[in-house]
Amino acid sequence: MEPVWGKVRDRVRVRLGTAMARSGITLPWWVPLGTTTFALVALVVAIGQRGGTPAGVLVAAFLLAQNSALLWLLTGRIVRTWQKSLAVLAGVGLLLAYPVVPDFAPIPLAVLTAEVAAIASAGLAFAVTAAGVALLAAAWMTVGLVGFPVYTLAVLLGLCAGFMLRWYVRALDAERGKQDAVREQAMLSERQRIAREVHDVVAHSLSITLLHVTGARHGLRTDRDVDEAVEALTEAERVGRAAMADVRRTVGLLSRESAGTRPLPGAGDIGDLVADTKAAGLDTHYELEGEVSAVDAVAGLGLYRIVQESLANVVKHAPAATASVRLRIGAGHARLTIRNGLSGETGPGGGSGLAGMAARAEQLGAVLHAGPAGPDWVVDVTVPVSHGAAS
Template sequence: MGARVVSGLRARMEASLDRAGIALPWWVPVAASAFGVVLALVAVVQRGTLVLPAVAGLLAIVTALGWTVTGIIAPPWLKALTVLVAVAILLAEPVVPDFAPVVLVVLAAETAAVARPAIAFTVGAASVATLSVAAARVGLVGFPVYVAAVLLGLAAGFMLRWYVRALDAERAARDAGRDQAVLAERQRIAREVHDVVAHSLSITLLHLTGTRHALQQDRDVEEALEGLAEAERVGRTAMADIRRTVGLLAEAPAGTRPLPGAGDIPALVERTRAAGLVVHYEQEGDPAAVADLAGLGLYRIAQESLANIARHGGGAPARMRLDVGPAGARLVVRNRLPAGGPVGTGGSGLKGMAARAGQLGAELTAGPAGADWVVEVGVPAGGAA
């Protein structure tokens, strides 16, 4: 029951702070208000049971009571006015030691933390003026110490204000960074899915085309069945790759099979050859020396290049070469341009390859070179060591 009451009060206080535009944890203004109320009551008790000090004490705590009862925070200038009047009344009869000036210290800190700087400086000046009048008229003891305390409270309030703003800016930057990271991860996964689907569909279509030719021209049912079986195998492999890639979005991994790397490029070429596309492959160096991330990028670029050749190459032979050395890794894919000239570059395949190269810090060029279309990517030693 008590916990429910406390939770309800906290929720009401937080809501009132939001309405007032005060970006502070709820316990900060609560503690400051409670401290100010205690100081005001002690100052009243120090002066006995006179009516005037009691009225002054009520003025000092009226805004805090109003917040507790109604849930509405008084404007900073109104609270400052009531507290200044209350302290001025109390200082008409100073005591030693006197807690009334300490109320002004709390007021200066509160105002500097939540109000506009002009209001805060005005309240600080009014507090110093009140202490100055009390020191000159009734001989307030400890005037320099009280003035220094008011200035210190003003500085502490401004420091708290700056700290809260800096904390809000840091949180906003962290949220923006998290959103950018999520977007980058989604784009990466989208490229993975695109590469897998594009390549598998291209290889599957090559198998289906071969099957159709086998049935129409050669009447070779056995060869047609082999082509269909290979197309089915490619499709199942593609589905497994897609599940594994999309599984990166989930909390748990979709499987334990590792992602492909540079060492899997020869197998990729073999599958493409099996589908009917002529690919001449050369390799120099050890693909195992290529880092996992760089190897995945090179594999996907090779995969996308072969898929583009299957779609747009017109059946012309292709050449691929992978060089791995101390300076890094370089992949070159070359195929003869079709008779109609260069193919369009408006798809997402080239953009995806460029994005992968950018993630690896690599240089990628893709375009016509004489009678060939050439894709060349070089991963520096930092990505291939």
């Protein structure tokens, strides 16, 4: 029984949701279903109360009051709000011409005002409410409708309930829009972070690999030293494989699967990075002052990537220059300085490398300066660290 009911519910939800979307109604699908059902029950009871009323009047009242539901069942479309309002007012008016005590006929009017206030303009909502109250007043003055003040209060309560539902739906939509915007911004930030990681890894690794390949070509062309060429190519292969592993680990962050157990590099790995660059043929020197343990993992990764990008820029723009890397860790901050001679070059320019370094520095709350300083190109960044760092 449950699967059958579930299939019926899903079909009703899909069909009703499609019709509501076509009509521009943003309410949840179960709201119009519930109000229509409630109005239908009240209408059936009101018709049952009028045993001596002509059958033609009762049938006409039912068709008018339920015109929107009948049209949806037959065509899958929802009638316009003002058309439904006129039909319901006419149907209820036919029933009020034959009043009973107590009378359920005014209840569909209260439901109507709530629906109109929730989905239509405020002007139409007030107009339908006024028409409903006028209809009740006419029945009270002409055929002696009992309970006119109570029914009028019900119609006004329906108006208030509709406006409250409208406000709730708008607030809910705004909150959902805000959450979607926050989610999209978080995804964009994560993609940008991963893009910077991939850029740094690939740029540096390709630079080092090209230095080794250049050394192998030079050795074969000038000295015919096969052993030296093989050693250079072997080192280039090692750097390339390490780069591929770094790229796989970084890109693995895009999926839910494990990206491996190898830790990301930090401040303690800067020395190895400089050594690899020097082994590839770039004249590079490294100086460390202080304890690298004072630099946390996030700041350490940022400093490592800045050194990586800076050395890649040196290889690209001034391969014959001498580069120096100095990391000084003091109480409360770590200062990283990368300096290289311009050798007639104009410097790294305004590519994605400098933009990536600036973005990393901003995330770390660091101060970054990058540009020419006399005959050298200098990258200087100061990062806050734990206050317990010893100089």
